[in-house]
Amino acid sequence: MSRVFITQRIYPEGVRILEQAGIPHQMRPDENPLPTADLIEQARGVEALITLVTDRIAEDVFQALPELRIVANVAVGYDNIDLSAATRHGVVVTNTPDVLTEATADMAFALMLAAARRIPEADRFVREGRWHGWTLMQEQMGVDLYGRTLGIFGMGRIGAAMARRAHHGFGMRILYTNRSAAPAGLEQELQAERVPFERLLSESDFVSIHAPATPETRHVFTADAFRRMKPTAILVNTARGPLVDEAALVNALRSGEIAGAGLDVFEEEPQVHPGLLELTERVALAPHLGSATLETRTRMCVMAAENVREFLQGRRPANAVNPEVLAG
Incomplete structure (x- = not known):
């Protein structure tokens, strides 16, 4: 069973981080967000989500996915994720700062x-x-x-x-x-x-x-x-x-x-x-092109995957935006 669900297609360099670590994962081939009900259904049982800014991760997602432990957003911003709900459910949220x-x-x-x-x-x-x-x-x-x-x-x-x-x-x-x-x-x-x-x-x-x-x-x-x-x-x-x-x-x-x-x-x-x-x-x-260079977007995917890898291997991810969850 997959431990990681990647909600939308990301660059292969990011996926390779999980493959090299031997972490089972599943990636949707599409580049559009799932409706919440479909996301929940496809992500049942996973410990980690790798999400994009168009994914809406709110209270209903955290309630429906009790095994979820980390959400790694491929972005520096994370307003698409209900951070307070994630913290209440003990879910770490990470982002990808600096690189973009x-x-x-x-x-x-x-x-x-x-x-x-x-x-x-x-x-x-x-x-x-x-x-x-x-x-x-x-x-x-x-x-x-x-x-x-x-x-x-x-x-x-x-x-x-x-x-x-x-x-x-x-x-x-x-x-x-x-x-x-x-x-x-x-x-x-x-x-x-x-x-x-x-x-x-x-x-x-x-x-x-x-x-x-x-x-x-x-x-x-x-x-x-x-x-x-x-x-x-x-x-x-x-x-x-x-x-x-x-x-x-x-x-x-x-x-x-x-x-x-x-x-x-x-x-x-x-x-x-x-x-x-x-x-x-x-x-x-412009159509939200701020980080849209091949080098930058690739590095964002790699960083999100590294955050997941570090967490699932028992280490502290570098870019937690609610680090109080890790201290709990």
């Missing part, structure tokens, strides 16, 4: 550049045969990044990596809002200033979101937040969709309260607010 930091920061910066320099519009303009030569006042006039102010909402690993790219590569001034101050060395390196959220909004030319999805951060970017931003400001989100009130964002973009947006995540993925799809100027949209 640089790839996600690259994506955030790419979206910021794409929205600022209107790359999606320019691409369509050329492909549709509407470009008839260079002009001084071209239709796709963008804005500079160099020397502007970048506001980082959430100065964790990815936020810091984004700030480094901005400061060292583009000479940008860095403001940040975070629950706690960044290390003094990081602040000094980036000449970064920790400021209240309201000041971050009012002074930033670009605001990049890098905070986790929690009840406290849900819809932190509201209509009021957009009114506080500069009319020339651009919002970038590569964290989690629910941090942004998408209806309010659409209204802010349509009314000119802010100038643009670069979004890799959405409130109701894979559904996207229809208003965002209609906005074709200064808006860049």
